[in-house]
Amino acid sequence: PQVGISRAHEAAHLHVSGEAVYIDDIAEAHGTLHAALGLSPIAHGTLVSIDLALLRRQPGVVAVLTAADIPAENNCGPLLHDDPILADGELRYVGQPVYAVIATDRELARRAAALARQAIVATPLPAVLTAREAHAIGQYVLPPMHLSRGDAAGALAAAPHRLDGEWAVGGQEQFYLEGQISYALPQENQALLIHCSTQHPSEMQQLVAHAMGWQAHQVTVQCRRMGGGFGGKESQSALFACVAAIAAQRLRRPVKLRVDRDDDFLVTGRRHGFDYRWSVGFDDEGRILGAEIDLISNCGHSADLSAPVMARALCHFDNAYWLPHVAMHGYCARTNTQSNTAFRGFGGPQGALAIEMILDGIARRLGLDPLLVRQRNFYREGQDLTPYGQRVEDNLIQPLTDRLIETSGYAARRAEIAAFNAASPVLKRGLALTPVKFGISFNVVHLNQAGALVHVYTDGSVLVNHGGTEMGQGLNTKVAQVVAHELGVPVAQVRASATDTSKVANTSATAASTGSDLNGKAAQDAARKIRRRLMPLAARLLGCDEDALVFDGGEVRGHGPEGARSIGFKDLVAKAYLERLQLWSDGFYATPGLHWDRAKLQGHPFYYYAFGAAVADVLVDTLTGETRVLRADVLHDVGQSLNPALDIGQVEGAFVQGQGWLTSEELVWHPRSGLLLTHAPSTYKIPTANDMPRDFRVALYDAPNAVDSIHRSKAVGEPPLLLPFSVLLAIKDAVAACGPARCDPPLRAPATPEAVLDAVEAVRRG
Ligand code: MTE
Ligand code: LUZ
Ligand code: MOS
16 A cells, blocks of 8 residues: 555655755746835825835836736735735735835845835824724724524523633744745746745636736646745735736746745734633533633734634634533724734634633633543533534544543643642643644635646656645645555655646645645546556456456556466556557546535534644743743544654644744734834744654544545644644643632733743732
């Protein structure tokens, strides 16, 4: 078999040697020009004029483009068309692109573009910089969304206990190592080839075509790989693709637009920060009887993907728990900041984190171990209907958690930590176990489709192209394994080529963790069609029935009346060519059984759920607020893994990325000017190797997917980002050890040293 085994990432040797080609590594065509963006210096205002003469006389400048130079639609927004490529009339946030300078080299383009403060004349208007303010005045990018079941208010009123809370979690920068970049090359007869670092080549093609007023066939978008996307290149690669395309076509020269890190921070959005306000009613055992919650997301200046992000947040507030009566209200606040977008988890983490904070609060109020309260609220037989009407089938949460409790030695460590804390006044330890249930599928039904193209050449080697994009997650490796498995050839005989809109059309973003589920199935379909075409010939050559054929190990074997015979795959293919059999095929896949009522927020949006759980053991220095993850035990469900090494890598990466979100990555906008102050690694702190859990034990829960997914595997990209909720709650647990029994530390997220110290002080004051 070629699936179910660990294989190195197909480009790992290229990544480590520096040979892997990213967009900026593509050899520049003769005459290439470079673009740089001039950014709005104010958070809100009316654009009066741009001093084009000033910009044009800067050294090296070839052209300056403004909104007036966009041939057709001035929009790069994915769903609502509310995202200008270049500002037109209104300035909406500090960092909004207002003009593009095209120059003979990048440095000159940047120097000219940086004159924005002098070049842009604008009349400032009052700006709304926080979601709270926007919510208070009812300023949204979309109408509010409501998802409820039963009688939450009645259940709350009747409950023996009640907890009211307000809390917030910050946003998060994707911090892909390769920044946003597009390189556009004019082609003959009114066409463009665009190399774009994007998770969504088809969307880039469409948005460029709309901006140009062109037909889609005039635009080809290619992406060999990204140096990370993490959701940040699902929609927001479009601005860069559009600017490069417009400039290239206008000047009839290749144009590259690569922004530096600071501009990437200032121009593009990130994970939505959320504000919450909740009331929950519960019984003496900590079982939730009723819950009401407002979720307010900071969307920034436009809608982007905020609607499906909020929908996913609402559909993950339940996480692993049965909520008999619940009312959720989602508000998508419009602010004068970057437009927030997809980031690993896509609102799911922001939804589920709220219920985990609530359960922790309930446990502390009742003086119970939070784990016990969690277990009592788990979905179970008869209490397995989500608020949005989908049944939680094949629920692994209890067996998986039970196993992790045992393998992590939870009970013994709980006692050990209590003893440690009793004897340690300054350093405190904390422990927490949190579960994950994550719905797999795009929560927009029609996006759950994929296509692929498989070519078998006459020497038996195989080229596969599919609609997905490679961003480091190992999608091409998995798809190559699937194709190799189907044709019975070694995986080294299969190559995946760059994603290209001229090969597979109308693709979805590589997102929602569905890359291998969708493209793996589509590629399998294509490979299967080729195998089926080869079977009659093979059966004839081997003197056996078609159903006796086995494609494996680079050959085809058959057992017929004359005994066992075999033929090399290569020889079979060579003969098939002479017989004029079609040796290449397309493939297609659409996830079955999905339905979703977007207005009522009811239906069956997910093909299945992925589960997981983590135990975090942390150490907190209560004098400095510093924290360290001493140990993390993870048990994560990837079904029957296509490639355990890649999956463990995804789990580890997602864990640490989520840990960064919740402990160190803090975004700060200047309260008056609206400038994002944390726009570089000097002030915005992503985790380093030193922040990894000191003892990190990741195991896969090895059980085949109950539904017919690709080789019974499960999606892995996003769900493990929720595992480090355990880190935040373990920090909270450690802080609680500083205060009186049953205290509930008011810990902010991210739990930076400052936030930890504030919480320690608060519980000590009582
Ligand atoms: N892993 C790496 N190395 N780089 C990335 O950019 N993106 C994540 C996840 N893992 C990402 C990653 C996100 S947001 C998603 S949705 C999935 O990968 C997308 O890929 P998949 O569907 O093929 O898993
Ligand atoms: N839904 C979803 C989406 O669940 N994940 C996504 O990444 C996405 N992107 C666009 C629209 N809906
Ligand atoms: Mo991932 S946030 O769905 O790109």
